[in-house]
Amino acid sequence: MSEGLNYTFLIDTFFIALSGVPITLLVTIVALLIALPLGFLLALTRINQVPVLNWFSRIYVSFVRGTPIIIQIFIVYASVPLILSLFFEKYNININVYNINPIWYAFIVFSFSTTAILIEVFRSALSTVNKGQLEAAQSVGLSNFQAYRRIVIPQALVVALPNICTATVNLIKATSLGYAMSLQEITLKAKVAANVGYNYVEAYIDIFLVYIILCSLVEYGFKIYEKRLRRYKYVSA
Amino acid sequence: MLKINDIHKSFGNNEILKGVDLSIDKGDVVVILGPSGSGKTTLLRCINFLEKADSGQAGFGDLKVNLHGASKRDIHTIRQKTAFVFQNYNLFNNKTALENVTEGLIVGRRVPKADAIGIGKKALDKVGLSDKYDSYPSQLSGGQQQRVGIARAVALNPDIILFDEPTSALDPELVGEVLTVMKNIAKEGTTMLVVTHEMSFAKDVANRVIFMDGGVVVEEGSPHDIFVSPKEERTKKFLKRVLPEDYTFYI
Amino acid sequence: MEKYFDVSYIWSSLPILLPFLKVTFMVAGLSIIFGTFLGLILAVMKLGKNKIAQKTAHFYTTILRCTPSIVLLFLVYYGVPALADNFGLYLHDLNTAVFVVITFTLQFAAIMSEVIRSAFDSIEKGQFEAAVSVGLSPFQAYRRIIFPQALVVALPNFGNGLIALLQEGSLAYTIGLIDIVGKANLIIAANYNTHALEIFIALAIVYWVISILIEKFFGKLEKVFSKGKQTINTN
Numbered sequence: 001m002s003e004g005l006n007y008t009f010l011i012d013t014f015f016i017a018l019s020g021v022p023i024t025l026l027v028t029i030v031a032l033l034i035a036l037p038l039g040f041l042l043a044l045t046r047i048n049q050v051p052v053l054n055w056f057s058r059i060y061v062s063f064v065r066g067t068p069i070i071i072q073i074f075i076v077y078a079s080v081p082l083i084l085s086l087f088f089e090k091y092n093i094n095i096n097v098y099n100i101n102p103i104w105y106a107f108i109v110f111s112f113s114t115t116a117i118l119i120e121v122f123r124s125a126l127s128t129v130n131k132g133q134l135e136a137a138q139s140v141g142l143s144n145f146q147a148y149r150r151i152v153i154p155q156a157l158v159v160a161l162p163n164i165c166t167a168t169v170n171l172i173k174a175t176s177l178g179y180a181m182s183l184q185e186i187t188l189k190a191k192v193a194a195n196v197g198y199n200y201v202e203a204y205i206d207i208f209l210v211y212i213i214l215c216s217l218v219e220y221g222f223k224i225y226e227k228r229l230r231r232y233k234y235v236s237a
Numbered sequence: 238m239l240k241i242n243d244i245h246k247s248f249g250n251n252e253i254l255k256g257v258d259l260s261i262d263k264g265d266v267v268v269i270l271g272p273s274g275s276g277k278t279t280l281l282r283c284i285n286f287l288e289k290a291d292s293g294q295a296g297f298g299d300l301k302v303n304l305h306g307a308s309k310r311d312i313h314t315i316r317q318k319t320a321f322v323f324q325n326y327n328l329f330n331n332k333t334a335l336e337n338v339t340e341g342l343i344v345g346r347r348v349p350k351a352d353a354i355g356i357g358k359k360a361l362d363k364v365g366l367s368d369k370y371d372s373y374p375s376q377l378s379g380g381q382q383q384r385v386g387i388a389r390a391v392a393l394n395p396d397i398i399l400f401d402e403p404t405s406a407l408d409p410e411l412v413g414e415v416l417t418v419m420k421n422i423a424k425e426g427t428t429m430l431v432v433t434h435e436m437s438f439a440k441d442v443a444n445r446v447i448f449m450d451g452g453v454v455v456e457e458g459s460p461h462d463i464f465v466s467p468k469e470e471r472t473k474k475f476l477k478r479v480l481p482e483d484y485t486f487y488i
Numbered sequence: 489m490e491k492y493f494d495v496s497y498i499w500s501s502l503p504i505l506l507p508f509l510k511v512t513f514m515v516a517g518l519s520i521i522f523g524t525f526l527g528l529i530l531a532v533m534k535l536g537k538n539k540i541a542q543k544t545a546h547f548y549t550t551i552l553r554c555t556p557s558i559v560l561l562f563l564v565y566y567g568v569p570a571l572a573d574n575f576g577l578y579l580h581d582l583n584t585a586v587f588v589v590i591t592f593t594l595q596f597a598a599i600m601s602e603v604i605r606s607a608f609d610s611i612e613k614g615q616f617e618a619a620v621s622v623g624l625s626p627f628q629a630y631r632r633i634i635f636p637q638a639l640v641v642a643l644p645n646f647g648n649g650l651i652a653l654l655q656e657g658s659l660a661y662t663i664g665l666i667d668i669v670g671k672a673n674l675i676i677a678a679n680y681n682t683h684a685l686e687i688f689i690a691l692a693i694v695y696w697v698i699s700i701l702i703e704k705f706f707g708k709l710e711k712v713f714s715k716g717k718q719t720i721n722t723n
Contacts, residue, residue, distance in 0.1 A: 004574075065651070066699035067692045068658035071669070075692060078685035082493065169554065176556035177659075187559060200566040207559050215554035287617050313625065321621035327614035331636045341622025344632060393622060 010202040016193045017206045020186035021214065024175045027103065027185070031110035031171060036164075038111075039118025046123050057119055064116030069109075069174050076109045077181050102181040109181075110171060117167045125160035126152065158229050165222035169215050176211070186210050238263045238428065239284075239397055244293030244304055246279055253279045254290070255452035261397065266429045268439040270463075271449035272475060277432040278324075280449070281399050284430075285321050286312045297396070317346065320390035324402040326382040328374040334361060334385045335370040338392045346393070360392035361385070364418045380411030384418055391422055398422075400431040436480060440464060448472045497686035498693070501675060505690060511667040515585055516657050519592035520650065526593060527600025534605045545601060552598035557591070557656040564591045565663045588660040592653055599649045607642035608634065640714045647706030651699045658695070668694060 042060075045053035064072070081097040088095055129152050137147035176187040187207050194203035241259040245252070253276045261267055269277045283290040283304060290304035297318055302311045328337050338357035342348040348356070361370060364384040374382055383403055390398045403419070404412045416438055423429055423442050433439065439446050440460050447457040448469075456469045464480075467473050533545035552560075565587045569579040611634050619629035661670035672691050676684045 062700065063692075063696060066696035068655040068669075068695060070658050071688055071692050071695060074688040075685065078688055082685065173554075173556035176558050179558075187556070200562065201570045204559060204563040204566060208555055208563055211556060211559060212551060212554045216550070219554075285621055287621070313623070316620055317623045319621070321618070323614055323618060323621075325614060327612070327618035329615060329618065329633050331633070331640075340619075340632065341624065344628050345623025345625075389618075389622060 005205075006197075006199050006202055009197065009199045010206065013190050013193050013199070013203050014206040014209065017186050017190040017203075017210045020184065020189040021210065023103070023178075023183065024172060024185045024214070027106045027110055027175050027178070027183070028168065028171050030107050031114045032168065034107075034111040035114035035118050039115045040122050042115070042119045043122035043126060046119065047126050061116045061119050064113050065120075069113055070177050070180065072113055073105075073109050073177055073180050076112070077105055080105060080108065102178070102183045105181045106175070106178050106183050110174065113174070114167060114171050117170070118164070121160050121163040121167060122156065125156040125163070128159050129155045158226070161222065161226045161229065165219060165226075168218055168222070172215060172218065173211065176207075238298060239430075240296035241280075241284065241304075242294040242296075244280065244283055245291045246276075246283055246288065246293075247291055253452055254283070257293075257449070257452070257454055259447070259454075261428065261430060263396075263428055264426050265445060266423045266427075266443050267431065267445045267447060268443040269430070269432045269447045269449055270434075270436075270439060270475070271455075275449045276452045277449050278401055281321075281401050281430065281432055285316060285319055285399060287321070317393075318396045320393045320395040320398045322383070322386050322390050322398060322400045322403050325406045326374070326379070326386045328377075328382050328385055328389075330374055333371050333373055334366060334377065334388075337374070337385055338389045341389065341393050356392050357388075360388040363391065363421070364388045365414075378411065379407045380414045383407065383415045387415070387418055387422070391427070397428040397430060400429060400433065402432050402434065404433065404435060434479070436464075448475065450475065494683060494686060497683045498690045501672070501687050501690045502694070504675060505668050505671055505687075505694065508666065508668040508671040509694070511585070511665065512654070512657060512669075515588050515592070515660060515665070515667065516650075516654055518589045519596050519653060519657070522589070522593040523596025523653075524600050526597035527604060530597060530601035531604035531608070534601060535608055549598045549601055552595055557595060558659050558662060560595060561588070561591045561659055561663060564594070584660075584663050584665045587663060588657070588665050592657055595656065596649065596653050599652065600646075603642050603645040603649055604638075607638040607645070610641050611637050636713075640710065643706055643710045643713065647702055650706075651702055654698065654702075655695065 042053065042057045044050075046057050048054075081100075084100075085097045087093075088097065133151055133155065134147055137151040138144070142150065175183070175185055178185045179188045179191070182188070190203045190207045190210075191200075194200045239259070239261040241257065243256045243258060244254050245256055246254040257276070257280055259280070269280070271277050279288060282288040283293070284295065286304075286307065293304040295302050295304050295315070297315055300311070300314060302308075302315065307315075328334075329340060332340060335354065335357050338360050339350075339353040342353040342356060343350055358367075358370065361367060364387055366381060366384055366388065369377060369381060369385075372381075374385070377385065383406075387398075387403070400419070404415050407415060412435070416435060419429075419431070419438065420442050431438070431443070443460055445457065446460050446463040448455045448463060448467075448471075450471050456463065456467060456472045463472065464476065467476060530545045530548060533541040536542065555563075565584075568587065568590065569582070572579040615633050615637065616626075616629050619633045620626060624632065657667070658669045660667055661673055664670070666674070669691060672687050676687050679687075
């Protein structure tokens with residue numbers, strides 16, 4: 001190891017790590033597509049104090065925020081096959097649960113945790129929009145749904161955007177734990193490549209670089225989108 | 238007592254003060270008028286070193302300092318001789334009304350705590366807040382907060398109090414109580430330099446009025462000189478705009 | 489292989505797991521101490537006037553914010569000894585806890601520098617101006633007026649930072665630290681991978697309870713410190 005970095009390996013593995021990006025992005029996007037609407041709906045149950053759902057959301061959020069994602073992954077990865085195999089046995093479905101592509105587990109875990117994070121993001125964003133906005137919208141004859149869609153949500157979105165960005169970056173980072181489910185994403189791919197010649201330092205430098213590039217791009221994208229939303233806000237004001 | 242010579246200050250390419258001179262004697266109540274952006278507030282802030290002037294001298298009795306390159310010790314000395322009342326009060330949010338008033342005495346001037354509390358209570362009594370010693374700023378109205386701000390300045394017994402638009406952040410119905418307090422302390426002979434838009438205060442209380450525009454002093458004189466027979470065209474224009482058509486002065 | 493879920497495993501594993509919280513807390517505690525100190529330095533750089541220092545500190549925070557904990561952990565675990573080789577230092581046998589502490593110190597410093605910076609930025613400039621205008625020295629103004637107010641702003645974020653640190657710390661088992669998660673994995677291995685779910689649930693309960701306790705504690709603390717934040721009492 002004292003002979004310094006293996007630069008050929010460093011460069012080759014960079015592209016191997018890069019080849020994991022599509023899986024990372026796929027998991028991220030699917031998780032967001034599920035978590036954004038679900039998180040928003042559950043946030044509404046918190047704001048409007050819907051009896052049972054309100055309590056459910058609170059406990060759900062508290063659990064996700066109170067436990068490490070790796071342990072959530074362990075639990076899902078250990079419990080879902082158990083439940084599924086019971087289910088399959090009962091109905092005589094001939095699927096081996098251990099042949100399921102790990103990406104499905106990844107979808108479940110990361111949607112599960114991101115939804116909880118977004119409940120809080122939307123809850124605090126919605127509570128910053130003045131109650132008078134909703135009342136004013138209703139007073140001019142908009143339905144509750146219309147009032148939310150046209151007046152409240154656009155305003156809440158501007159407030160929520162930076163936090164959605166943080167949640168997205170954290171989600172991308174969290175997918176690096178997909179190794180625990182043998183998910184073929186950035187970290188696992190580069191690590192496997194390093195196993196051959198013990199070039200771990202190089203491999204982790206590559207992984208590190210890929211995440212920095214990926215997250216910087218995401219942050220940059222959000223910043224541009226936020227600017228557009230805000231500009232619209234000023235122009236129309 | 239306070240002499241300012243040829244003070245210059247720019248923010249970027251924007252020259253705010255273009256050589257202002259000012260002289261104030263003990264017991265003076267000087268009001269600075271002028272349109273917004275004329276440099277009034279910047280002048281005040283430079284005197285207290287809240288902004289660093291680009292050049293200029295200040296004389297405080299025997300003490301002469303360069304407004305650009307004053308030493309820390311000189312800055313400290315001048316701040317001890319002056320007090321500042323801010324447009325948005327700037328009360329210490331983590332201190333009660335009484336603690337706001339005593340903070341400078343106890344920590345800045347090492348006045349014994351018991352004495353400071355006595356002085357502080359007296360100052361708050363003077364501004365009509367005897368029942369608010371233990372209230373935090375968040376529990377006070379804007380007018381009450383500014384009165385604490387004035388008490389905080391008065392308690393220091395400074396050579397001069399600088400007022401930076403003390404009523405412009407207040408709701409109209411709260412302006413009166415603050416102006417009344419200011420009138421009272423003026424009557425006691427406190428030296429005051431006041432930036433304000435309250436013409437009635439300038440007219441009734443000031444013994445000298447300065448009109449500033451575009452970073453220079455355009456005209457100065459007694460309230461009568463300025464309001465009744467202004468000489469400069471810019472002064473006349475400004476007064477015409479801010480005073481109602483049939484406004485007359487009885488001085 | 490026995491497949492059924494057995495709740496009793498959750499309760500019976502807790503007494504075995506809990507003693508290993510000591511390791512978890514020790515590693516977290518050291519990271520908090522060093523991380524807060526480094527975070528303070530970074531915050532001073534960010535708040536100061538030196539442009540290069542500002543840029544450096546912001547760059548550091550951005551990089552750390554973009555790096556998954558597990559990647560940082562392995563980068564430190566493999567990288568630090570390799571780097572030390574160049575200086576003739578042999579660090580490959582160093583206790584894994586040291587690498588864990590280094591990793592989370594680096595990470596917590598990034599979090600803390602933002603907590604401190606945003607707390608100070610949230611205090612209006614007028615508070616400082618008012619303090620020096622009544623004759624306090626700049627140092628006194630910071631100590632007596634700015635700092636107490638910034639502390640109140642920083643407290644809940646500091647609490648959240650602690651919870652985050654504790655949770656990210658759960659990854660330390662990946663480089664072989666026998667903390668509570670490491671012990672859990674040992675128990676599971678000893679059970680030939682059966683009843684893993686129950687053990688993981690026990691782990692989740694432990695973390696959940698700790699997080700709630702930290703949250704509650706900081707909520708209380710915030711109330712104690714937030715002088716001057718009360719709303720108007722009408723009596």
